[in-house]
Amino acid sequence: MTRRDRKKQIELRNRTSPEAESNDALDILLALDRFVLELSMSLYNIPRRERFTVRKQNRRLHGAVRKHMPRLLGPHRNQS
Numbered sequence: 001m002t003r004r005d006r007k008k009q010i011e012l013r014n015r016t017s018p019e020a021e022s023n024d025a026l027d028i029l030l031a032l033d034r035f036v037l038e039l040s041m042s043l044y045n046i047p048r049r050e051r052f053t054v055r056k057q058n059r060r061l062h063g064a065v066r067k068h069m070p071r072l073l074g075p076h077r078n079q080s
Helices: 003-015 018-043 048-073
Strands: none
Touching: 018 048
């Protein structure tokens, strides 16, 4: 590995913030959740009309998770 490659690698490492990493992890978890939802709907033969409703509810849930997750993952305060 050349010095230039090492320098680029170090710069890339320094650019990634914990917030970006947690967003990536959240994206992966939500994608897994969507996959499990689709799999279970096909497994249990959910009617087409109800699938739209379930997907809509799941999108709302994912929106709420994206909105409130940073607050939940933030520094904890003592409740004394």
